[in-house]
Amino acid sequence: xxxxxxxxxxxxxxxxxxxxxxxxxxxxxxxxxxxxxxxxxxxxxxxxxxxxxxxxxxxxxxxxxxxxxxxxxxxxxxxxxxxxxxxxxxxxxxxxxxxxxxxxxxxxxxxxxxxxxxxxxxxxxxxxxxxxxxxxxxxxxxxxxxxxxxxxxxxxxxxxxxxxxxxxxxxxxxxxxxxxxxxxxxxxxxxxxxxxxxxxxxxxxxxxxxxxxxxxxxxxxxxxxxxxxxxxxxxxxxxxxxxxxxxxxxxxxxxxxxxxxxxxxxxxxxxxxxxxxxxxxxxxxxxxxxxxxxxxxxxxxxxxxxxxxxxxxxxxxxxxxxxxxxxxxxxxxxxxxxxxxxxxxxxxxxxxxxxxxxxxxxxxxxxxxxxxxxxxxxxxxxxxxxxxxxxxxxxxxxxxxxxxxxxxxxxxxxxxxxxxxxxxxxxxx
Numbered sequence: 106x107x108x109x110x111x112x113x114x115x116x117x118x119x120x121x122x123x124x125x126x127x128x129x130x131x132x133x134x135x136x137x138x139x140x141x142x143x144x145x146x147x148x149x150x151x152x153x154x155x156x157x158x159x160x161x162x163x164x165x166x167x168x169x170x171x172x173x174x175x176x177x178x179x180x181x182x183x184x185x186x187x188x189x190x191x192x193x194x195x196x197x198x199x200x201x202x203x204x205x206x207x208x209x210x211x212x213x214x215x216x217x218x219x220x221x222x223x224x225x226x227x228x229x230x231x232x233x234x235x236x237x238x239x240x241x242x243x244x245x246x247x248x249x250x251x252x253x254x255x256x257x258x259x260x261x262x263x264x265x266x267x268x269x270x271x272x273x274x275x276x277x278x279x280x281x282x283x284x285x286x287x288x289x290x291x292x293x294x295x296x297x298x299x300x301x302x303x304x305x306x307x308x309x310x311x312x313x314x315x316x317x318x319x320x321x322x323x324x325x326x327x328x329x330x331x332x333x334x335x336x337x338x339x340x341x342x343x344x345x346x347x348x349x350x351x352x353x354x355x356x357x358x359x360x361x362x363x364x365x366x367x368x369x370x371x372x373x374x375x376x377x378x379x380x381x382x383x384x385x386x387x388x389x390x391x392x393x394x395x396x397x398x399x400x401x402x403x404x405x406x407x408x409x410x411x412x413x414x415x416x417x418x419x420x421x422x423x424x425x426x427x428x429x430x431x432x433x434x435x436x437x438x439x440x441x442x443x444x445x446x447x448x449x450x451x452x453x454x455x456x457x458x459x460x461x462x463x464x465x466x467x468x469x470x471x472x473x474x475x476x477x478x479x480x481x482x483x484x485x486x487x488x489x490x491x492x493x494x495x496x497x498x499x500x501x502x503x504x505x506x507x508x509x510x511x512x513x514x515x516x517x518x519x520x521x522x523x524x525x526x527x528x529x530x531x532x533x534x
Contacts, residue, residue, distance in 0.1 A: 109227040111169065116191045116220050119170070120178045138512055140189050156186050162213040164191070164222065172224040173232045179224070182232040183239065191216060233258050247283035249276055265294060265304050272310055272370040273323055281330050290343035291335060292326075299346040302370070303361045311367040318356060319370060325353045397421075397433070397517065398524030399484060402532075409444050409531045416440060430511045434504030437516075437523045441466060441501070444527050467498055470526045486518050487525045497522055 121139045170184030181188050194217045227235070237254060240246040246254070248266060255261040266288045270276035276283050294304050300322065301313045312319050329335045329348050341348040350358050397420040404410040416436045423429040445466030449456045456465060475491050489495045500519055504511065 109225055109231060111223050112172075112226045113221050114172065114179055114224050114226075116188065116195055116222060118179055119172065119188050119192075119222075119224070120180050121185050121189060121192075122181050136189075136192055139185075140193055157190065160187065160190070163215040164219055166223060169223055169225045171232050171235055172226045173229045174226065175229070179226075181224075182229075183236050191219060191222070195220060247280075248285050248288040249283045252288075264288075265310075266292065268304065268309055269370075272372065274372045275323055275327050279327050279331070282327060284330075286337050286342070287330060291330075291345055296343075296345040298361045299358075300349060301359050301361050303363075303367070308367075308369060310370045312370060313359065313362055313365045313367060316368065316371060319368070321353075321356055322349065322358075323370075325349055325356070328352075397520050399517070399521040400524070402524055402528050404528065404531045405533055407447065407531070409440070409447055409527060412440050412443050413527065430513060430516055431504075431507060433516050433520070434501075434511050435507075437520055438463060438501040438505050440527065441523060444530060448530055463501070464498055467526070470529065474526070474529060484521055484525065486521045490522045495519075495522070 121136050123139060164187065168184065168187070170188055171182045172179050173182050174180070194213075225235075240254075241251070249270060252261075252264040252267050256263050256267060266276065269292055276287075297304065297310070302310055303312070304310050314322065326345070326349070329341075329345075329352065333339065334352055335341045335344065335348050346358055349356075397417055398413075401417075402413055404413060416433065419429060419436075420433055441463040442461075445462040448466065449462065456462060459465070471491060474487075486495065490497050497519060500515075
């Protein structure tokens with residue numbers, strides 16, 4: 106017989122659920138890694154800022170976290186965003202590691218002091234049933250989250266929709282793509298074969314196109330949905346080949362041919378500089394969370410460019426090792442230190458001999474970049490730094506002293522800010 110008991114549990118003794126269908130990640134992920142990922146939120150799955158506004162200054166106890174005890178751990182199966190916010194506020198070390206800034210105004214005292222909270226403690230099956238019923242009925246899950254839930258927790262096979270997103274990233278990175286009609290009517294096996302793609306349970310999704318052609322077609326598919334060229338009441342409903350041919354005639358769409366060369370689909374790059382020049386502008390599908398500095402920096406020849414190129418080369422060759430991530434974190438501060446010394450020497454300033462010159466350089470950069478007319482063109486992370494929502498100096502200091510947990514997503518986020526600072530002063534233009 107299934108049981109559900111209301112028990113008060115300390116927030117510090119609650120563990121966030123890494124298999125949450127909202128954003129499933131590595132089973133061994135720590136609270137820090139999960140919250141860090143939620144703050145960066147490339148896929149817009151957590152929306153913590155919006156959620157904080159909805160949540161208000163106190164915890165609504167009518168919405169209890171659902172907790173399952175697994176190997177002595179109190180794992181939060183439902184209510185992860187609420188618990189993540191409480192942990193963020195109450196754990197000073199965690200707060201400092203993540204740089205602060207989640208609450209831009211006064212932090213809610215009631216949430217900081219709510220160190221113990223009533224929870225609905227139940228068995229795993231009851232928790233899963235409750236979660237499925239709640240999120241299916243409320244519409245808080247899209248088809249992708251629903252498919253992940255069935256795959257991870259109901260023993261179902263991995264869906265084509267999941268495979269398509271894992272290989273390309275175009276569904277989780279574009280909210281309008283995570284719709285039922287896209288999954289059930291548009292991106293079907295039959296439709297994909299008509300445009301030159303084939304799903305194979307062993308190989309994944311392959312195509313007959315070059316990487317360049319595939320990227321253009323995937324961008325075009327996203328554009329079809331975002332611009333409502335294909336939608337539930339339109340003339341192209343449940344079609345894919347026809348709208349691609351009619352709207353983007355520059356790419357010859359062909360049916361998948363088993364006898365021809367096949368290439369596995371890859372994740373979309375941030376920019377497609379080598380693509381065909383076409384009259385229609387291709388909408389970027391996503392900002393890549395794989396590229397160090399967010400892009401290839403175009404810098405003037407010199408010491409700064411040499412250091413940047415060396416850091417980028419290290420990342421490209423060894424990006425999957427934890428030790429390299431720590432080195433990259435330290436290197437970001439080093440790059441700014443070199444940039445600062447070069448800048449002040451060129452200006453003939455006595456500051457060029459000062460220790461930890463990067464701090465002065467960061468303050469100067471923030472002042473100048475805040476007043477720049479180009480501020481609207483900066484990426485979101487840089488804008489957050491300019492608006493004092495990210496403590497870059499503090500984070501870089503922790504990288505240098507190896508007293509912060511380093512994750513790939515953190516490195517990418519902070520490298521984007523550093524890259525735009527460096528390009529601001531040393532860009533070719």
